[in-house]
Amino acid sequence: MKRFLKVEDIGDLKKALQDAVEVKQNPYAFQELGKNKTIILVFFNSSLRTRLSTQKAAMNMGMNVMVLDINKDGWKLETEMGVVMDSDKPEHIKEAVPVIGQYCDMIGVRSFATFENKEDDYTEKVINQFIQYSGVPVISLESATRHPLQAFADLITIEEHKSKARPKVVLTWAPHPRALPQAVANSFAEWMKEADVEFVITHPKGYELAEEFTAGVEVEYDQRKAFEGADFIYAKNWSSFKQYGQVISQDKDWTVDEEKMALTNQAKFMHCLPVRRNMIVSDGVIESENSLVVQEAANRVVSAQTVIKRILESL
Amino acid sequence: MKRFLKVEDIGDLKKALQDAVEVKQNPYAFQELGKNKTIILVFFNSSLRTRLSTQKAAMNMGMNVMVLDINKDGWKLETEMGVVMDSDKPEHIKEAVPVIGQYCDMIGVRSFATFENKEDDYTEKVINQFIQYSGVPVISLESATRHPLQAFADLITIEEHKSKARPKVVLTWAPHPRALPQAVANSFAEWMKEADVEFVITHPKGYELAEEFTAGVEVEYDQRKAFEGADFIYAKNWSSFKQYGQVISQDKDWTVDEEKMALTNQAKFMHCLPVRRNMIVSDGVIESENSLVVQEAANRVVSAQTVIKRILESL
């Protein structure tokens, strides 16, 4: 495997899940693969789970890890081509990225959507520059439009907790005080479409995700109806794709609470974290026995290690 | 050992000092214990000695180390219960802490007193949330009211440099331009009460420490009188406990200088660092042969490693 950005990069999901089980059962069994290999984790944005879980995954593999908060530790990067660099950005991504590639065997990159330019975000300008210029395999630690390590961890978590062969999984929008990227929702949709689940998305009108992620998926605008019979409720806020990056609703009627969870088939509650309590989800639901948010986060080590292991095997 | 916050957590001090000697003599002898074990050091506040010495201690034990400056690298944490999270704090400590616990075998936490709320500080609200929610052993890297790794290192240093069985140890307040927590002074008092020393505290009126740390300890308001016959002078500033967090004196007459040190029994000078020269202590005293400030700092590796070793043994 030479990169990990989207569901296609992992290939067959059943095989990926088998690999994940193997990694989870024997996390320290593959350290010969990682010996004297180095991963650099490059952050353009804040990170708690991704930062720690990916470090942990790489250390489990016996690798060396370097973490770079690039705008803070290094130099602000210019990403435009052909500019006269007389602004506050002293380094061009066309130098920085190949140089980083010289110091490691693979790169993990986090670079959120900026909402400045929909096309730049949806063509994945920044992470594609890492792929194009680094010369080494690139792992997305959340790009402008996708968060594949999260979606893979979510899939592992659903597999571990499902009580029927083909569970009903509902992705529900929920309110939030700020404009968030669509990345987690996009990836979750992309992965659930490929997984062996019944998948439904529910959100207020105007919050439709990009067609490339949701083509063929059932969208139900009535949240309560969507919840009926659900085995997993996956909550997430995102800003509008159509009115790009805009918050067009903060309707608290979409908060996931006990009354709505009662409509489901004793569904498990999922969220990628960080989560705004009593906006996205009530205290009662997130603290209930059916909440899987910590288990999902724990599985971030498993998804990252499975991906890193595959890349090491292909070096 | 499942936690390290206060003197009781270390048990018998004589045994602890024996363990420290063993660790100091053979720092790399215990790496099998730490193999494939991970510590995460979480900082809410700045740190030089604690950051480096605890990393060094863990690496000496063969462990993996991750450092997280949580407000800077991760997300600002909400610590109140039951709130609607629509402010600038995107993550709740009730999610963040159990997640961090999933990525490691033990957590070190630094979280200073904020002086916003005396009760929150003195009930150790933040570090207790780490104990309650993390699921793994917690080591204080200085909490709101205590700095036990410092006090343990101080005890080791006194043990190494004492010239009589039961030395006289004086904790003296000294002036400082800002309001500082009482943590170092509290812990030092707590540890000295248990140690085999004659212990005296001296400070201006109004700077009495909390009763739970000083019950039974002699307080002498005349600094010069307190210094008479002292074998160790331990200087530290703290803000008022009674007028909580207030600076009620900046009296330079309390600065430790050569003239006052001459009243002692050729006492060694100690301070936890960082220290304000010519506020807390004169250049002459801190640069004298009797100054132990660097040795104390060096012993921070020993105290941390002794504590980490005990926790590893109990996993």
Next chain:
Amino acid sequence: MKRFLKVEDIGDLKKALQDAVEVKQNPYAFQELGKNKTIILVFFNSSLRTRLSTQKAAMNMGMNVMVLDINKDGWKLETEMGVVMDSDKPEHIKEAVPVIGQYCDMIGVRSFATFENKEDDYTEKVINQFIQYSGVPVISLESATRHPLQAFADLITIEEHKSKARPKVVLTWAPHPRALPQAVANSFAEWMKEADVEFVITHPKGYELAEEFTAGVEVEYDQRKAFEGADFIYAKNWSSFKQYGQVISQDKDWTVDEEKMALTNQAKFMHCLPVRRNMIVSDGVIESENSLVVQEAANRVVSAQTVIKRILESL
């Protein structure tokens, strides 16, 4: 080797280049030397290449690495002697440095010229305090007046890419929007004087470097004339030494472009990075086959590892 600040510290350059070749060919062959040894990298300033390449070099040697962004992670340091420390700087360098020295076997330090005081900068006040007070070997990660790991990497790169025994190497000033230190230019001059090359410096009048670095070196004020027959063009901006720290020209006629490179003997283009495109150098030149900027950056691991190896051998 006990320190690495200037060209004399490395001794014979031919031998140094041989050592570099050995390290580059077998980067993981010397890990017994580094086992249980620790390097601390202390940054007063931003860093991308130096941060990552020196970490990589130390990890290649099997060492433990700690990175400290001292003003951000630790405490702001007072560097003046004899002051009453009642300002915003809570720690004195005379405490901080010996303490850091207690936690490691060697220290790397980055501390740029501040331009506040020419004498402080040119007497290397900060890094000399690390040498004086740390008690362990010190490696410059760029000091006020020199960047020796860069110059050593540049020498290695020239050695690898030269097509004649004694190539012509031209250091050219080029425009930049901000006032930069002279460190890279100083070190490059210092090393090229000792190397087996024909060395010429070109810059506008007023940009003469300090005599201690350039004594005996040919200075040609006509950039085009200097470029004639050159085998290597090394571009760099620096601020004026005479009008200390001032930007006295931003003349774009000094930008290195294709037309000027055509005057050379198919010269290779070099720059230490980060580089301002279309200020220092045109897109066309830096993206040409003759550009060695990424190779130079890659050789930063080699120069750092060669230096670290020598220091480990002398411990």
